[in-house]
Amino acid sequence: MPECMAAAGLAVPTDGPVLAAGIRQFTFHDAQAPALRNVAVSFAPGSFTAVLGASGSGKSTLGRLLAGWLPPGGQGTLAGFLELSGARLEFDGGSRDPRIDPAQWGRQVGYVPQDPAAVLSTVRATVAEELAFGLENAGTERGDMKAAVEHTAGLLGLRSQLDQDPARLSGGQLRRLAIGCAIIPGPPVLVMDEPFASLDAAGTTELATLVRDLLKRGTAVVILSQAVDPLLMEADAWVVLSGGTVAAGGSPAGVGHHSGLLPRAIRRLGGVEAAAPSVPRPAERQSGPPALQLRGVSFAYPASPASRMKRRKSPQAGELNGPALVLQDVSLAVHPGEIVAVTGPNGAGKSTLLRHFNGLLRPATGSVAVCGADIAKAPVGKTAASVGLLFQQPRDQLFERTVLREVRFGLDRLVGPAMAAHHAAAALRAVGLGDAAEEHPAELPASAQRLLALATVLARRPAILALDEPTVALDGDGLALLDAAVRSAAAGGAAVVLVTHELGYARSAAHRILALDGGRLVPA
Known part of the structure; x- marks a missing residue:
C-alpha cells in the first residue's frame, strides 16, 4: 500500500495551485448518502477564497479533507484526488488508496476548526507554551521561537494573555489562540472554519488585518462560513455549497448580485435577517421580586x-x-x-x-x-x-447517545415520565429537531448541536x-x-x-x- 507523500519540504508551486481537490464523492462509513459530491476547488498562492454554505451543506467536511483532518479511509471513502504543492494523490475508495499523515499534511496546511479547542495540544499550561508547541516539535531555535510567539500574539491581541492558562480564556480569546497556532509555523495554506464566530469587534478587525497580511505574503487563505462577513466581500472567489455539492461559484459581486444563488439560510451582512424585526418594548414589571x-x-x-x-x-x-x-x-x-x-x-x-x-x-x-x-x-x-445555562461550547453540554436521551436527561426525576416526554418533544420541535430524536448528537452539524443544547435547557422550562x-x-x-x-x-x-x-x-x-x-x- 503506498505511503503518504510527506507534505513537509515540498516546494510551493509558482505556476499552479498550492492546494486543490477534485471530489467526485466522499461518503462517511456509516452514511447512506455522500456528504460531498462533484466538488472541485483550487487555491493558488496568495488567493483568497470563501466557501459559503448553510448548516449541513458540507463545508466543514470539505475543510477537514483539505486540511488532512479527515484522511480518506479513516472515517469515510473518497473518490477523487487531493493535490498539495504539486503532488497529487488519487483515491477510488479501495484498499490501495494512498494514506495521508495528518501531522505531515498539517505542516503545509494550517487549519482552524469550528471548535477552536480541538486544535490545541491540551498539555501546555500557558498561551505562550501553546503557541510554541508546534515550533518546539519542529526543533525551532529558542530565540526564534520566542520572537515568533511574541509576534503572533501581537497580531492577534494576545500579548496580555501569554502567561494565562488556555482553559481560562474566553471563547473569542480561544479562537484567536487557535488561529495563532495555525499560522505560527508559516504554512502556505490557511483554512479557517467560521473564524469570526465569538470574536468581538476588535478581534474581527485584527483577523481581517491578519488575513490581508497573509495574502500579501503569498499565503492561500480559505474561509468556510455560513454568514457573509464583511471581509468575505474582498475574496477573489466564492464557492457556494448546498446539499454537499457546488450550487454556485464566482466573484463576490457576481454571486452576490444574484440573490437566488445564495441559499436563504446563509446569513447576509449583519447576520440578523432571520430574526423578526421589532423595536424592543420595555418589559412589563410584575409585582414581587425580580427573577x-x-x-x-x-x-x-x-x-x-x-x-x-x-x-x-x-x-x-x-x-x-x-x-x-x-x-x-x-x-x-x-x-x-x-x-x-x-x-x-x-x-x-x-x-x-x-x-x-x-x-x-x-x-x-x-x-x-x-x-x-x-x-x-x-x-x-x-x-x-x-436557571437554565446554555454553555458557549455545545461539547460542554452534550454527552448522551441520542438526541432524545439528551433532552430527557434528568427530566423524569424533575417532572415525572409523562410530562418529561411532553417537555422533551416540545423542546425538540421548538428548535427544529423533532425528526432527529434518534440521531447521535455528535453526528449533527454544529448549528444543530447548538440548537440541541438549547433544547436541553428549554425542556426544563x-x-x-x-x-x-x-x-x-x-x-x-x-x-x-x-x-x-x-x-x-x-x-x-x-x-x-x-x-x-x-x-x-x-x-x-x-x-x-x-x-x-x-x-x-x-x-x-
Whole structure:
C-alpha cells in the first residue's frame, strides 16, 4: 500500500495551485448518502477564497479533507484526488488508496476548526507554551521561537494573555489562540472554519488585518462560513455549497448580485435577517421580586502559576494587589418576561457573569438571588432547576447517545415520565429537531448541536435562561429558530439573559442591552 507523500519540504508551486481537490464523492462509513459530491476547488498562492454554505451543506467536511483532518479511509471513502504543492494523490475508495499523515499534511496546511479547542495540544499550561508547541516539535531555535510567539500574539491581541492558562480564556480569546497556532509555523495554506464566530469587534478587525497580511505574503487563505462577513466581500472567489455539492461559484459581486444563488439560510451582512424585526418594548414589571438579582458582585480567578512566578520576579508589577477582579461591584435585576443582552470585548468576563447565576461560580463579595432566594448556600443542582445555562461550547453540554436521551436527561426525576416526554418533544420541535430524536448528537452539524443544547435547557422550562453566545454556528434558519424560542420563553414568563457579540440581533430581540467592560456592567 503506498505511503503518504510527506507534505513537509515540498516546494510551493509558482505556476499552479498550492492546494486543490477534485471530489467526485466522499461518503462517511456509516452514511447512506455522500456528504460531498462533484466538488472541485483550487487555491493558488496568495488567493483568497470563501466557501459559503448553510448548516449541513458540507463545508466543514470539505475543510477537514483539505486540511488532512479527515484522511480518506479513516472515517469515510473518497473518490477523487487531493493535490498539495504539486503532488497529487488519487483515491477510488479501495484498499490501495494512498494514506495521508495528518501531522505531515498539517505542516503545509494550517487549519482552524469550528471548535477552536480541538486544535490545541491540551498539555501546555500557558498561551505562550501553546503557541510554541508546534515550533518546539519542529526543533525551532529558542530565540526564534520566542520572537515568533511574541509576534503572533501581537497580531492577534494576545500579548496580555501569554502567561494565562488556555482553559481560562474566553471563547473569542480561544479562537484567536487557535488561529495563532495555525499560522505560527508559516504554512502556505490557511483554512479557517467560521473564524469570526465569538470574536468581538476588535478581534474581527485584527483577523481581517491578519488575513490581508497573509495574502500579501503569498499565503492561500480559505474561509468556510455560513454568514457573509464583511471581509468575505474582498475574496477573489466564492464557492457556494448546498446539499454537499457546488450550487454556485464566482466573484463576490457576481454571486452576490444574484440573490437566488445564495441559499436563504446563509446569513447576509449583519447576520440578523432571520430574526423578526421589532423595536424592543420595555418589559412589563410584575409585582414581587425580580427573577434574578445580583447585588454588588465581585469576583477574581486565582492567579495562574506562571503569573505568580512573574509577580515574584517583579513585585512592583502588582504582587501585593492580588489577582485582578473579573467582576467589580456588579448589580443587575432581571424581571420575568424580560430579555437582557450583555455585550463586551473578549475576555471581559461575560461567561464568568453567567456562571454566577446558577452557583457554578461564587462571588467573592456580594450576593445572587434567584426567584427572591439567595443561592449562596444552595447546591448547584438545586439552583439549576430554576436557571437554565446554555454553555458557549455545545461539547460542554452534550454527552448522551441520542438526541432524545439528551433532552430527557434528568427530566423524569424533575417532572415525572409523562410530562418529561411532553417537555422533551416540545423542546425538540421548538428548535427544529423533532425528526432527529434518534440521531447521535455528535453526528449533527454544529448549528444543530447548538440548537440541541438549547433544547436541553428549554425542556426544563426554567425561570431564568442564561445563554452564552447562542448565535455562534447558527445559519439563518437556526437563528430564526433561536429567536422564536427566546421570544416564546420570555412570553411565557422566563427571564432571559443572553451574551452576544451580534449587536444587530441584540437590538432586535432584547429589551435592554448592557455592556460588561473593565469588570463593570453599564448600559450600552
